Amino acid sequence: MPNQAQMDKIKAGQGFIAALDQSGGSTPKALRLYGIEEDAYSGDAEMYDLIHAMRSRIAQAPAFTGEKVVGAILFEMTMDRQIDGKPTATYMWDERGVVPFLKVDKGLADEENGVQVMKPMPELDALCERAVKAGVFGTKMRSVINAANAEGIKAVVAQQFEVGKQIIGHGLVPIIEPEVTISIADKAAAEDILLAELTAQLDALSDNQTVMLKLTLPEAANHYKSLVDHPRVASVVALSGGYSREEANTRLSQNTGMIASFSRALTEGLSAQQSDDAFNGTIADTIDSIYQASIAG
The missing domain is CATH 3.20.20.70 (Aldolase class I)
Structure with missing residues (x-):
């Protein structure tokens, strides 16, 4: 049976679901948008290390908590790895109050x-x-x-x-x-x-x-x-399906009871080169805008 506390959180819908599940095919594009070109790594192992570092940085950002992010969709390799010394799914729920899903x-x-x-x-x-x-x-x-x-x-x-x-x-x-x-x-x-x-x-x-x-x-x-x-x-x-975050949020706010599960729109504006303060500020603003659109309907 599903965890009842997690089910209650999902049903309440006070927030959105972060899609952190780019697969092998879409990872190079996700990294490129994050400011890491394909010549910066060689082979799948390095590529997956870099995308996990990006996901870990997002998950550890102060704004990434169950207050506004109700769930996170993980890639299989992400589930098998750790964040801050804990298995990713455990970290998401125990440390951030975010319900874990698996692609x-x-x-x-x-x-x-x-x-x-x-x-x-x-x-x-x-x-x-x-x-x-x-x-x-x-x-x-x-x-x-x-x-x-x-x-x-x-x-x-x-x-x-x-x-x-x-x-x-x-x-x-x-x-x-x-x-x-x-x-x-x-x-x-x-x-x-x-x-x-x-x-x-x-x-x-x-x-x-x-x-x-x-x-x-x-x-x-x-x-x-x-x-x-x-x-x-x-x-x-x-x-979000390729809509910009602004258009996705506008459309979402017109649909009562629907909440967001954005991937590209979540990471828009983030880059590996940002300082932690700049990164955390950007992700906080993004999380808030998607949260507001999710609860507006």
């Missing part, structure tokens, strides 16, 4: 019917067992929707819930993330189809099955309000 998907399959479903996850059960032992509360897995294709969107949502039930079986709470690409011409139509498919899957869950949803900020304000209010949903969080 579990292994990337995206090739596009078909306008969508990308998740690649197979043959080691998911073993990973979930490790996550439970590490003190992780929930998981996150991402699919992508690139067109308002009913068949494709149905397949994305069906796969998300099938895997989600497997994760629930381990006592974890899955964050189901069917991301709608923000640049597509038929985004609003895709969101209409997605809402219907998510509702059908949620209605079919049993009373002891709880999920979270991570959704692209919609074209119509409060488009997903019925999901926020659904009894099987602990929380609906928003991904």
Whole structure:
């Protein structure tokens, strides 16, 4: 069973979820935005050391606490490492009051019917067992929707819930993330189809099955309000999806009950070259702006 204190914190929604789960493919870009060019390291080991140092610096910033940050999504390698001498998930909850989640998907399959479903996850059960032992509360897995294709969107949502039930079986709470690409011409139509498919899957869950949803900020304000209010949903969080932090915050504040789960928008303006005072000041301002947008709705 999920930790009740952590569940209460997530359901209360007084804050946002920090996405610190860049994978191998997106790590070089995240480091480059942080002021570390690819010629500054050689090989994956050094790259992962640098991204862990960045995540550790964020997690140890004075403003990064459960007062405004209710959860953090970790990359598998981050879960396996330590911050300030403690396993990362333990550090997040015990020292910062932040609920730990784990990214579990292994990337995206090739596009078909306008969508990308998740690649197979043959080691998911073993990973979930490790996550439970590490003190992780929930998981996150991402699919992508690139067109308002009913068949494709149905397949994305069906796969998300099938895997989600497997994760629930381990006592974890899955964050189901069917991301709608923000640049597509038929985004609003895709969101209409997605809402219907998510509702059908949620209605079919049993009373002891709880999920979270991570959704692209919609074209119509409060488009997903019925999901926020659904009894099987602990929380609906928003991904920034490439919007600037300013636009993401503006859109978020128009959606009642949705809170942020930003990655790029969280680290915008941070750099490895900043002094600790400058870094901590920047992250404090960022955390406050995302927090205000999260609770404004």
